[in-house]
Each structure stands twice: as C-alpha cells, then as structure tokens.
Amino acid sequence: MALGDYIRSTQVWKSIFRHPAPVDRRNRVVVVLTNFVLHLHPVNIRKSGLDLSYTWCMGGLTFFLFLIETITGTLLMFYYRPTAMHAYRDILDLRDVVTLGILREMHRWGAHCMVLAVWLHMYRVFLTGSYKPPREFNWVVGVLLLVLTLLLSFTGYLLPWDQLAVWAITVGSNMARATPLLGHEGPLHSVLKIGEVGLIHSGSDARFLLIAGRTIGEMTLNRFYILHCIAIPLVVTSLIMIHFWRVRKDGGISGPL
Amino acid sequence: MHGPDMTLAVKIGLSWCFAFLAAMNLTAIVFWVFRKEDGKLELPENFGLVATLCGLVFGVGLVLAHTSVPAPVSYSIGLVGLLAFGAYLVAVGLLRAGSAAAWTWLVFALVYLGLSAAYGYLPVSAAPVLPEAFRDTVDAVSGPVSFFFGSVIGLAVIIWFREFITRPAVGWIALNIFLAFYALSMTDWDFRQIVAKPDNIPITMMLLTVGFFTWLALRRAVENDRRIAEGKPVVEKEREEKVLVWPDLVYVELICMIIFTVGLVLWSIYLKAPIEQPANLTETPNPSKAPWYFLGLQEMLVYYDPWLAGVVFPGLIILGLMAMPYIDVNVKGAGYYTFRERSFAITTFLFGFIVLWVLMVTLGTFLRGPGWNFYGPYQYWDPHLVLPLVNVDFSDYFWLYWLGVAKPEHWALRELPGIIAVLLYFLILPPLLARTVFRRLYLQMGFARYMVFSFLFLMMAALPLKMLLRWTFNLKYIVHIGEYFFNI
Ligand code: HEM
Numbered sequence: 001m002a003l004g005d006y007i008r009s010t011q012v013w014k015s016i017f018r019h020p021a022p023v024d025r026r027n028r029v030v031v032v033l034t035n036f037v038l039h040l041h042p043v044n045i046r047k048s049g050l051d052l053s054y055t056w057c058m059g060g061l062t063f064f065l066f067l068i069e070t071i072t073g074t075l076l077m078f079y080y081r082p083t084a085m086h087a088y089r090d091i092l093d094l095r096d097v098v099t100l101g102i103l104r105e106m107h108r109w110g111a112h113c114m115v116l117a118v119w120l121h122m123y124r125v126f127l128t129g130s131y132k133p134p135r136e137f138n139w140v141v142g143v144l145l146l147v148l149t150l151l152l153s154f155t156g157y158l159l160p161w162d163q164l165a166v167w168a169i170t171v172g173s174n175m176a177r178a179t180p181l182l183g184h185e186g187p188l189h190s191v192l193k194i195g196e197v198g199l200i201h202s203g204s205d206a207r208f209l210l211i212a213g214r215t216i217g218e219m220t221l222n223r224f225y226i227l228h229c230i231a232i233p234l235v236v237t238s239l240i241m242i243h244f245w246r247v248r249k250d251g252g253i254s255g256p257l
Numbered sequence: 258m259h260g261p262d263m264t265l266a267v268k269i270g271l272s273w274c275f276a277f278l279a280a281m282n283l284t285a286i287v288f289w290v291f292r293k294e295d296g297k298l299e300l301p302e303n304f305g306l307v308a309t310l311c312g313l314v315f316g317v318g319l320v321l322a323h324t325s326v327p328a329p330v331s332y333s334i335g336l337v338g339l340l341a342f343g344a345y346l347v348a349v350g351l352l353r354a355g356s357a358a359a360w361t362w363l364v365f366a367l368v369y370l371g372l373s374a375a376y377g378y379l380p381v382s383a384a385p386v387l388p389e390a391f392r393d394t395v396d397a398v399s400g401p402v403s404f405f406f407g408s409v410i411g412l413a414v415i416i417w418f419r420e421f422i423t424r425p426a427v428g429w430i431a432l433n434i435f436l437a438f439y440a441l442s443m444t445d446w447d448f449r450q451i452v453a454k455p456d457n458i459p460i461t462m463m464l465l466t467v468g469f470f471t472w473l474a475l476r477r478a479v480e481n482d483r484r485i486a487e488g489k490p491v492v493e494k495e496r497e498e499k500v501l502v503w504p505d506l507v508y509v510e511l512i513c514m515i516i517f518t519v520g521l522v523l524w525s526i527y528l529k530a531p532i533e534q535p536a537n538l539t540e541t542p543n544p545s546k547a548p549w550y551f552l553g554l555q556e557m558l559v560y561y562d563p564w565l566a567g568v569v570f571p572g573l574i575i576l577g578l579m580a581m582p583y584i585d586v587n588v589k590g591a592g593y594y595t596f597r598e599r600s601f602a603i604t605t606f607l608f609g610f611i612v613l614w615v616l617m618v619t620l621g622t623f624l625r626g627p628g629w630n631f632y633g634p635y636q637y638w639d640p641h642l643v644l645p646l647v648n649v650d651f652s653d654y655f656w657l658y659w660l661g662v663a664k665p666e667h668w669a670l671r672e673l674p675g676i677i678a679v680l681l682y683f684l685i686l687p688p689l690l691a692r693t694v695f696r697r698l699y700l701q702m703g704f705a706r707y708m709v710f711s712f713l714f715l716m717m718a719a720l721p722l723k724m725l726l727r728w729t730f731n732l733k734y735i736v737h738i739g740e741y742f743f744n745i
Contacts, residue, residue, distance in 0.1 A: 028503045038507065045506055047496035048593075053473060054493065057513050064514055068521070088535045095529065105525030112459040113521070115550050120466060122578075126606055127474045129599065132591035136582035143578045150550060157548050164456075166536040167545045171555065175567025178742070186564050187743035215538060254592035256494045 040244055042252055049253030054128065058121035062149075063240065065114040069152075070233065072107040079103075080159070082225035084218040087161035111153050118149045130254040138246040141239055148236050155228035158221060166216050169224070173216070176207035183207060259637055260446045262386045267443060268376050269328045271384075273319065274440045275373035276332075276339055278433070280315070282366040283343055285429060289359040290350050301349045307342070314338030332377040339370070358426045365433055386444035387635075396633025401559075402728050404620055405721070408612045415475070416604060419596065423476035435468070445635045451623055452634075455528045459549055460622050467615050471607075477594035485595070493593040543627040543640055552621025553614050559629065560723045562744045570716070577713040584710045586701050601698070609717055648733035651675045668738045675736035679745060682719075687711035 007013055008021055022031040032038045048054050079098060080090045094104045122142065125131055131139035158169045179186045182205055189200040202214050212219035247253065293299050318335025322328065343366065351359055376384055415422055422428070439461070442448045451457060481491040547555050557566035589598040596603055624631055626638035655674040656664045665671045691699040691707060699707045726732040736745040 044499040048493040102525040129590040131582040163533040178563035
C-alpha cells in the first residue's frame with residue numbers, strides 16, 4: 001500500500017485527480033464532483049436507483065456499448081475504404097490479415113447488443129412509469145436516440161458491400177419510394193407538379209435522397225459511410241449529453257414520490 | 258438441399274450444452290436450499306472452494322474440447338467436474354432440505370446429464386434427434402394465424418396469471434422448457450440453418466432478455482400491488498434512502514463493464530461476422546430481408562402496402578412513442594413497478610411491444626423464408642414453394658358479391674364503400690368509444706388528448722384488424738386506388 005500512497009502523493013497524480021484517495025466521506029463526494037468522467041453522476045443516489053432489478057442497468061449499458069462502438073468503429077476506419085473497389089476486400093482483410101482480427105466482430109455484435117439494450121432500456125423506463133412528469137421531455141429525447149440507434153445500425157449494415165448488405169439496404173430503402181407525396185411510387189406524389197411536369201420521379205424522390213441514386217451504388221456507399229461514421233454519431237453524442245443532463249435535472253433516476 | 262440432422266460438431270456441442278443445463282439446475286438447487294428467509298445465501302463452510310474446483314475441472318474440459326484432444330476425453334473431464342459438484346450438493350444438504358422444488362431441479366439435472374452423456378459418448382448415428390413425428394406436428398400447426406393467436410393468448414395468460422407465473426419456481430421451469438426446446442431443436446438441420454446463423458443470435462437474445470425482464474417487472478409489480486392493497490409503501494419507497502455514488506454506483510458500473518467486455522470479446526472470438534458474396538445488384542437473393550430489427554415492419558408488408566407498412570406506420574410508432582408521456586395523464590405509477598394502477602397503459606404497451614414488435618421480428622426472422630412464405634421451424638426453406646393467393650378487394654365483396662352488379666368504372670365510385678368504411682373507423686369510432694369503453698379515459702384526458710390517443714390507438718389496432726380480415730375473408734385491400742398508389 002505504501003507504493004500506492006506514494007503515487008497518490010506525487011505532484012503528477014495530484015495534478016490529475018486534484019484530491020486524496022476517496023476513502024472518507026468528504027473525498028467520496030469530492031471525487032465525483034471534481035472528476036470530469038465521474039461528474040456525469042450525481043454525488044448520491046437513491047438505493048432503489050442502484051438496484052439492478054430496478055434499472056436493469058440498460059441505459060448505462062447502452063451508453064457503454066455506444067463507447068465500444070465508437071472505439072472499435074474508429075479502429076475499423078483505419079482499414080476500411082468506402083469505395084466499390086475496396087470496401088469488400090478490406091472487410092475480408094479485416095478477417096484474414098489484420099492482427100487481432102476480431103474488430104469487425106466486436107463492432108457488429110456490439111451493434112446488435114446496442115439495439116437490444118436500447119429497446120430494453122425503453123421498456124424499463126416505460127414499466128417504471130419514468131416518462132411521467134417531469135421526465136416527459138427526456139423520454140422524447142430518448143425516442144430520438146432510439147430511432148438514431150436503429151439508423152446507425154442500418155447505415156452500417158451496407159458498408160461490408162456484400163450481397164447481405166446491399167440487399168438488406170435495398171429492401172429497407174425501397175420503402176422510401178412509397179413515401180406519400182415524396183416517393184415516386186407513393187400516394188399523391190402526382191399532386192406535386194409545376195404545370196404538367198411532375199416534380200417527384202425516381203431521380204428526385206425521397207429514396208433518391210436516401211441512397212444518392214436510382215439504385216444502390218457507390219454513391220450510396222459514400223452517403224451511408226458519412227452518415228454512419230460522422231453525421232449520426234455526432235447527433236447521437238449531442239443527444240446523449242442532453243439526455244444525461246436531463247436525467248440529473250429531472251431529479252435523478254426516478255423513484256416514488 | 259437438406260443436410261444431415263446429426264453431425265459430429267452438433268453432437269459435441271449438444272453434449273456441452275446439456276452439461277451446462279445440468280450445471281444451471283444444480284446451481285438453482287443451491288439457491289433453493291441455502292437461501293434463508295431474508296433472502297441471504299447461507300452456504301456450507303467450504304462451498305466456495307468446492308464450487309471453484311469443480312468449475313475449474315469443468316472449464317479445463319471445455320478448453321480442451323477446442324483443441325485436438327479427442328472429444329470423449331475432454332468431455333469426460335468436464336463431466337467429472339459436474340458430477341463432483343452434484344455429489345457434493347447431495348452430500349451437504351439437498352437430502353436434508355427436502356424441498357419439492359430442489360428435488361425437481363435435481364431430476365432436471367439428471368435428465369440433462371443423461372442427454373449430455375448420450376451426446377458425449379454415443380456415435381453420431383445413434384445420437385438422439387427430435388422425433389420426426391413431433392417436428393412434423395409442430396410444422397403442421399404453425400402458421401401466421403396460430404403464431405399470432407398463440408402470442409395474444411400467451412400474453413393474456415401471462416397478465417392474467419401473473420401472480421402464479423412470477424413465482425421463482427414457475428419462471429425457472431419456463432426457462433428450462435425454453436432452453437431444452439432450443440437445444441433439442443438443434444438436432445434438426447433446418448432449424449439450425451436459421452436459428453444458429455450468427456446474425457440471428459440477437460433474436461434468441463431478445464427472446465431471452467425480453468422474456469426475463471417482463472417476468473422480473475411483473476414480479477416486482479405483483480409485489481408492489483400487494484403492498485398497495487395492504488396500504489403499505491411500495492418496495493422502491495423503502496429504498497429511498499440515498500447512498501454515495503462512489504463507491505456504490507461506480508463499482509457496479511465497473512463490474513458491469515468488465516463482465517460485458519469479456520463477454521463481447523469471447524463472443525467475437527467464437528463467432529465470425531458473416532460475409533457473403535461481393536455485392537451484385539443483378540442477382541436477387543431469395544428471401545431478401547432487411548436487418549433483423551426491421552423485420553417486424555417487413556412482416557407488415559404482407560398486410561399493408563409499403564406506403565403504410567414502410568412509411569406511415571413506422572412514423573406513427575415514433576410519433577406515438579413521443580406523444581405517450583403527454584397522453585398518459587395517470588399520475589399514479591411513476592417511479593415504481595405496478596400493474597394494477599396502470600393496467601390499461603401497461604397492457605396496451607405490452608401488446609404493442611411484445612406481440613406486434615418483438616414477436617413479429619421473431620416471425621420475420623425465423624419463420625419467413627423464400628418468397629416471404631411461412632415455414633415451420635423444422636421445415637425446409639424450399640425456394641420453389643408457391644402458395645396460391647386468392648385475395649380479393651373490399652370493392653369486389655361490395656359490388657360483385659353483395660350487390661351482384663359490375664364494379665363501377667370510375668375509382669371514386671368503385672372505392673366509395675371502402676373509403677366510407679375507413680372514414681367510419683377513424684371518425685365514428687372515437688366518439689363512440691368515448692361514450693362507452695373509454696368513457697373514464699375521455700373524461701380524464703380531455704378532448705385534444707383523447708383525439709390524439711384514439712387516433713394512435715386505432716392505428717395500432719389497424720394491423721391486427723387487417724390480419725384478421727385477411728385470414729377470415731382473404732381481404733386484400735379495403736380501398737384500392739391503384740391509379741394513385743393509394744391502397745389501404
Ligand atoms: C442511445 C440511447 C440511450 C442512452 C445511452 C440512454 C442512457 C440513459 C441512462 C444512462 C439513464 C440513467 C438511468 C438508467 O440507466 O436507466 C437514462 C435514463 C432515462 N432514459 Fe435513456 N438512454 C437512451 C435511450 C433512451 C430511450 C430510447 C428512451 C425512451 C424512449 C429513454 C428514456 C429515458 C428516461 C425517461 C430516463 C429517466 C429514467 C429515470 O429517471 O428513471 N432513453 N438513459
């Protein structure tokens with residue numbers, strides 16, 4: 001223990017953690033208040049909010065999975081080129097050539113888990129009535145996070161550029177074709193026209209916007225890559241910050257009045 | 258074409274699988290025998306030591322099973338660990354305790370042990386497989402109709418008999434049935450092709466976790482409802498006292514993270530992520546499926562056109578979820594589990610989440626094959642299976658069958674009956690319901706909230722309604738205006 005005490009007494013340690021070891025009450029309060037990562041938490045918490053059988057730990061798990069996905073995803077980006085020429089080969093290389101070739105696995109299974117965890121988190125928030133005032137708005141933020149989690153997974157599904165990927169995305173994105181008003185096979189799209197010229201056709205409708213073309217192609221890959229690696233993660237990160245902030249401001253994890 | 262039902266790999270896998278199931282039940286015995294009234298475990302003196310040793314021996318066998326050591330040898334080592342643990346349990350208390358449940362788990366463990374040994378030592382040709390007659394029967398009775406009604410009845414039973422079902426012993430038996438069914442079904446080639454596919458693992462995880470958490474939540478709800486009826490505070494109220502986040506929460510989080518990371522890494526080493534042939538847009542695979550979490554929506558395409566199933570319904574699910582906190586004006590049940598105080602809200606949500614989402618995803622993944630036809634769990638996915646579709650529109654019923662005249666030329670007149678039916682559904686039903694079954698809700702919610710609620714509610718009911726109409730009357734479209742892609 002002496003070594004531990006010594007390390008904690010050095011200037012370097014103190015400069016990083018700013019306080020002594022959290023062994024007494026005061027320092028256990030201070031450690032949460034003064035540490036950037038820990039300050040996501042309140043200083044104290046209801047016992048019921050601590051019970052695994054109450055929260056199921058699912059919100060926390062979702063967040064943790066988001067971090068895992070961010071880390072493994074960034075590592076994958078070092079190896080992967082989103083072009084029709086390279087994408088598929090790079091995925092094969094990730095399995096066959098790259099050292100510790102389980103990056104793709106961790107990312108994929110982690111993504112499946114994140115989808116499941118976010119559903120279960122919503123399920124528990126519903127079953128504990130935690131969406132009721134004053135937490136209505138955080139539930140709304142949560143629903144957005146749920147949708148974005150599905151979209152993250154969906155956009156990532158295309159990137160391996162194999163048969164499974166393109167056809168799953170084809171099936172999914174074909175739905176956009178039927179959007180009322182805005183899809184070229186959707187009801188009422190013919191209403192939108194200037195004079196006799198229809199505005200909505202297969203080169204201008206909702207599906208075209210989604211997949212950047214009339215059929216899935218290299219531009220779709222590019223679009224999904226950017227959505228998957230940059231755009232959606234940024235939005236999700238922002239919303240998670242709001243979500244956590246609101247959990248705190250709404251009075252912490254819910255409990256009976 | 259068909260592959261063999263039993264292979265060496267399956268046989269070895271099942272020998273370990275049943276060994277795990279036996280171990281699981283032995284562990285259950287520990288909980289049932291050594292748990293005191295206050296919920297604390299009071300274990301015999303050297304329990305930890307013995308359990309660790311047995312676990313280690315079992316683990317060594319399991320690791321060796323992944324090397325070139327002959328399967329019966331590594332399996333025998335694992336078996337020794339398992340048997341030693343069982344013998345120890347019998348010696349230290351099982352016989353004295355004499356609880357009926359503990360004896361039952363012992364019987365379960367012995368049955369699993371027998372199966373495990375059978376798969377461990379019998380040759381491939383003699384290893385037991387699920388009886389052909391059983392599989393044929395299951396395939397014959399399964400279909401979209403029985404699946405849907407089975408889900409609805411199952412949910413109703415769970416809600417109605419929740420006090421019975423949330424007993425630990427009942428839950429444990431249910432888990433055993435589920436796992437044993439899964440394990441034995443692995444002896445069927447067709448079942449394996451679908452259920453054991455790496456990308457379909459989440460479905461199995463979903464069934465297990467959603468099932469478990471529903472059970473857990475209902476258990477806590479039953480307990481709280483009992484307390485409320487007795488005028489006592491709910492469980493959460495008794496745990497209102499605050500504790501410091503460091504160390505209590507931080508450590509729980511740390512442990513969760515470590516366990517989860519280890520699990521994910523092991524899973525990733527064990528199962529390779531799938532990669533198929535390179536993308537080829539000229540060669541359509543059959544079936545073409547969306548990612549698993551959207552298969553509930555894809556299943557809706559059987560009953561509704563893409564503009565509804567793929568755009569409007571998903572949009573309304575999102576909007577409806579967002580609107581929920583503003584529609585639900587019931588102030589009770591915030592921050593604790595309960596069923597009685599929110600029975601309508603919870604029943605509606607369970608119906609939507611479990612029957613219309615989770616189980617539809619399951620149906621879409623496991624039971625829909627080529628041509629999006631329904632295949633039983635043990636049925637071969639025959640790409641040439643063609644089911645005749647004889648679906649008719651509402652306008653056919655109205656003009657041809659009921660009035661006995663030809664259908665009018667112009668779509669507006671032709672579809673008028675259908676349009677009226679849809680309008681009646683959305684315009685007449687809400688006020689009607691407000692005066693009858695939803696009277697109390699209407700008074701509590703007020704006009705605006707009630708209108709939003711009833712619209713969303715009717716939209717949600719539209720899916721099962723269309724299913725029923727399809728199955729009973731072969732109804733294709735209620736409104737069919739192909740000219741404008743406007744089909745309902
Ligand atoms: C990326 C997705 C999400 C993350 C990372 C996340 C994370 C969290 C965390 C860590 C908590 C603290 C309590 C707990 O762990 O249960 C929480 C609470 C909460 N979440 Fe989420 N969440 C997400 C999605 C959702 C969704 C989909 C909903 C609902 C539709 C939702 C609604 C809420 C609400 C209302 C609370 C407050 C609950 C309470 O006070 O008991 N969240 N969230």
